[in-house]
Amino acid sequence: MDEAPTAITPRPLLEVDGLRGGYGRKQVLYGCDLAIGDGEVVSLLGHNGAGKTTLLNTIIGLLPMRDGSVRFEGVDITRSCSPVRNKQRGISLIPSERMVFGTLSVLDNLRLGATLERSATRRAERLEEMFELFPILRERASQMAGTLSGGQQRMLVIGVTLMSSPRVLLLDEPSLGLAPAAVDSVFETLGRLAREQQLTILLVEQNIGPALKISDRVYTMRSGEIRRELSATEMLAMDRTQWWELL
Numbered sequence: 336m337d338e339a340p341t342a343i344t345p346r347p348l349l350e351v352d353g354l355r356g357g358y359g360r361k362q363v364l365y366g367c368d369l370a371i372g373d374g375e376v377v378s379l380l381g382h383n384g385a386g387k388t389t390l391l392n393t394i395i396g397l398l399p400m401r402d403g404s405v406r407f408e409g410v411d412i413t414r415s416c417s418p419v420r421n422k423q424r425g426i427s428l429i430p431s432e433r434m435v436f437g438t439l440s441v442l443d444n445l446r447l448g449a450t451l452e453r454s455a456t457r458r459a460e461r462l463e464e465m466f467e468l469f470p471i472l473r474e475r476a477s478q479m480a481g482t483l484s485g486g487q488q489r490m491l492v493i494g495v496t497l498m499s500s501p502r503v504l505l506l507d508e509p510s511l512g513l514a515p516a517a518v519d520s521v522f523e524t525l526g527r528l529a530r531e532q533q534l535t536i537l538l539v540e541q542n543i544g545p546a547l548k549i550s551d552r553v554y555t556m557r558s559g560e561i562r563r564e565l566s567a568t569e570m571l572a573m574d575r576t577q578w579w580e581l582l
């Protein structure tokens with residue numbers, strides 16, 4: 336990193352050290368370091384191609400790590416970093432693609448998200464919480480998911496992932512394809528989940544303004560490296576031109 340950290344990090348829940356990775360022989364990540372405190376919302380910002388999606392996919396275990404380590408609750412999980420194991424631990428990734436089961440109803444998609452939850456009461460409570468967070472999903476509960484609009488499918492993907500009550504959410508461009516009002520509503524919901532349910536979020540987002548509003552801290556990324564760490568307050572005090580100069 337170029338500069339010393341400027342913000343205070345609470346007790347780290349997720350720590351990434353010296354992470355290197357890529358695709359086949361192509362190296363994309365050149366030693367990324369970050370730490371996210373319990374209940375923190377951290378934005379990972381950078382230009383197109385900086386390596387943000389690759390970093391999220393490597394942390395969750397969709398892409399192999401070439402070097403470096405990942406720790407969760409202080410325990411080294413580098414050797415067992417697979418999407419399934421991470422989901423069991425409470426670390427979930429919401430990719431930028433819409434990944435719903437198109438020929439199943441909205442309700443069935445949501446129910447599938449809670450298959451790890453053994454208690455039927457807890458599953459029912461969680462479903463009700465999702466319907467409160469995303470009222471459109473209640474309205475469309477019996478509709479086939481593939482017939483929802485792009486933005487509605489995006490909300491469904493978020494809802495399905497939240498059904499498993501994750502502790503850490505890795506979110507790749509949640510606002511992609513959403514109308515401005517829906518962007519505000521999704522970010523408001525994410526901010527509320529972080530505040531009220533201590534949900535920890537690592538957020539990749541091109542829509543910097545709304546992302547900063549719910550973030551505590553920011554990492555900037557360029558050419559496969561984390562360059563800077565700032566508080567969201569510091570970034571909010573800058574204008575848009577300064578944001579883009581920073582990235």
Ligand SMILES: Nc1ncnc2c1ncn2[C@@H]1O[C@H](COP(=O)(O)OP(=O)(O)OP(=O)(O)O)[C@@H](O)[C@H]1O
Nearest residue numbers: 358361363381382383384385386387388389390541
């Ligand atoms: N499947 C792939 N195979 C090979 N190279 C890839 C693949 N996916 C991404 N890359 C390359 O990895 C680099 C980083 O891409 P990545 O998608 O991680 O960036 P990003 O910061 O998320 O960009 P964006 O904001 O545009 O989504 C780019 O050079 C890209 O071309």
